Amino acid sequence: MAGQDTLTVIDNRTGKQYELPIECGAIRTADLRQVKTSPDDAGLIGYDPALTNTATCKSRITFIDGERGILRYRGYAIEELAEKSNYLETAYLIVKGELPDERHLAMWKHNVTLHTMVHENIKKFMDGFRYDAHPMGILVGTIGALSTFYPDANNVQDLESRRLQTRRLIGKLPTLAAFAYRRTLGLPYVYPDNDLSYTENFLSMLFRMTELKYTPNPVLARALEVLFILHADHEQNCSTNALRSVASSQVDPYSAVAAAVAALYGPLHGGANEAVIRMLTQIGSLARIPEFIKKVKAGDGRLMGFGHRVYKNYDPRATIIKKLAYEVFDVTGKNPLIDIALELERIALQDDYFVSRRLYPNVDFYSGIIYQAMSFPVTMFPVLFAIPRTSGWMAQWAESVRDPEQRIARPRQIYIGEGARKYVSIAQRPEPEMREEAVSPEI
Ligand SMILES: CC(C)(COP(=O)(O)OP(=O)(O)OC[C@H]1O[C@@H](n2cnc3c(N)ncnc32)[C@H](O)[C@@H]1OP(=O)(O)O)[C@@H](O)C(=O)NCCC(=O)NCCS
Numbered sequence: 001m002a003g004q005d006t007l008t009v010i011d012n013r014t015g016k017q018y019e020l021p022i023e024c025g026a027i028r029t030a031d032l033r034q035v036k037t038s039p040d041d042a043g044l045i046g047y048d049p050a051l052t053n054t055a056t057c058k059s060r061i062t063f064i065d066g067e068r069g070i071l072r073y074r075g076y077a078i079e080e081l082a083e084k085s086n087y088l089e090t091a092y093l094i095v096k097g098e099l100p101d102e103r104h105l106a107m108w109k110h111n112v113t114l115h116t117m118v119h120e121n122i123k124k125f126m127d128g129f130r131y132d133a134h135p136m137g138i139l140v141g142t143i144g145a146l147s148t149f150y151p152d153a154n155n156v157q158d159l160e161s162r163r164l165q166t167r168r169l170i171g172k173l174p175t176l177a178a179f180a181y182r183r184t185l186g187l188p189y190v191y192p193d194n195d196l197s198y199t200e201n202f203l204s205m206l207f208r209m210t211e212l213k214y215t216p217n218p219v220l221a222r223a224l225e226v227l228f229i230l231h232a233d234h235e236q237n238c239s240t241n242a243l244r245s246v247a248s249s250q251v252d253p254y255s256a257v258a259a260a261v262a263a264l265y266g267p268l269h270g271g272a273n274e275a276v277i278r279m280l281t282q283i284g285s286l287a288r289i290p291e292f293i294k295k296v297k298a299g300d301g302r303l304m305g306f307g308h309r310v311y312k313n314y315d316p317r318a319t320i321i322k323k324l325a326y327e328v329f330d331v332t333g334k335n336p337l338i339d340i341a342l343e344l345e346r347i348a349l350q351d352d353y354f355v356s357r358r359l360y361p362n363v364d365f366y367s368g369i370i371y372q373a374m375s376f377p378v379t380m381f382p383v384l385f386a387i388p389r390t391s392g393w394m395a396q397w398a399e400s401v402r403d404p405e406q407r408i409a410r411p412r413q414i415y416i417g418e419g420a421r422k423y424v425s426i427a428q429r430p431e432p433e434m435r436e437e438a439v440s441p442e443i
Pocket of ligand 1: 267268269272296301302303304305306307308309310357359362363364
């Protein structure tokens with residue numbers, strides 16, 4: 001059998017042997033269904049909570065080699081894109097598969113820029129949130145609401161509609177994000193300035209005050225371009241998985257992206273850089289780092305910004321961001337938290353707890369420090385992640401709806417609850433103290 005692309009499985013319950021084809025280094029878990037102990041057995045299933053070793057799609061967008069710390073979009077190394085490209089060009093690459101020529105890049109920029117405005121009703125909708133609403137919560141709500149403004153987006157199998165929604169979402173995200181930010185400060189919304197680049201316009205919508213025209217700092221605008229490139233896609237992470245799962249019902253992309261933004265909101269995903277800043281602030285000084293590390297090793301909390309499901313090596317994006325931080329500090333002044341972060345990293349990378357678990361700094365370890373130096377409040381950090389990730393989500397969405405192998409996502413479960421039982425009328429149910437133990441303590 002050696003040399004064949006198959007997996008031989010022997011079911012020791014029955015002694016039967018099965019040949020499962022291996023394609024692209026994977027078996028299809030559906031092939032396990034034939035492994036049965038009797039004709040009425042539903043067949044073997046794979047158990048993989050959190051999908052740690054299950055591919056849910058074939059994709060041509062992003063390649064990650066977590067062992068070697070490699071990240072590529074459509075075959076191009078992240079380091080090269082961060083150095084030479086800009087966000088909209090990279091977004092084109094991610095969405096369309098190839099780098100654009102000059103004419104196509106100009107058309108793409110024009111088409112995205114055309115969609116930076118939002119319907120005036122969106123502003124009213126935003127005003128309905130409480131005064132202290134988290135901008136990420138506002139983003140989830142407003143992106144979901146966009147589906148009601150563009151009913152044509154339901155036509156997910158139509159290429160022209162997909163293209164239009166992609167431009168709309170990439171164009172509108174900075175506007176929604178900036179509006180959410182201005183709202184939290186009680187400042188009037190600033191409309192897009194389409195003379196500016198994607199990141200310059202975003203800075204203008206965030207920070208313009210009484211001046212007629214905002215002049216963004218070129219170093220900060222470039223730093224945002226780089227950060228946006230680094231965050232544009234990251235294959236099947238939690239939010240992209242949420243997006244693909246929701247989109248598999250063929251719902252419109254605004255609803256699917258709202259689900260992705262909701263997933264990104266969580267502290268283990270896009271909220272991690274916010275958590276890093278809180279952690280560094282809480283540590284407060286170099287002297288308190290050893291005590292903090294001791295607590296983490298004892299299982300009291302995590303070293304935020306460290307560890308990654310896929311990278312078991314230095315996250316290549318963290319290397320780029322660490323360098324970028326100093327370019328930003330030249331303009332903004334140094335963020336003192338960088339010293340605590342550097343020392344934490346130095347100690348952690350020498351400590352057997354982190355080394356043996358292969359925990360390295362991830363993209364979020366340094367990004368928050370830059371954002372803070374650029375005067376972004378921590379609540380805006382995940383929003384700054386969501387803006388560029390929109391190109392990745394739209395590419396993943398288009399790939400999934402076009403993929404003939406995809407169907408509505410419907411995982412299996414292993415049922416471990418009660419067997420069939422008879423309904424008991426309320427008067428005959430056990431006394432409260434006896435019921436206590438039976439009632440699930442998690443809820
Ligand atoms: C990213 C993350 C969710 C990945 O989690 P995961 O792949 O499920 O890994 P696990 O939670 O199974 O962790 C494996 C081991 O490393 C430990 N570990 C993982 N991340 C850790 C961290 N940041 N600090 C301390 N210990 C950590 C776990 O406690 C576990 O140890 P154990 O085997 O002794 O129980 C996790 O590393 C984490 O919570 N990091 C901090 C949050 C963060 O930075 N998120 C941004 C990701 S881009």
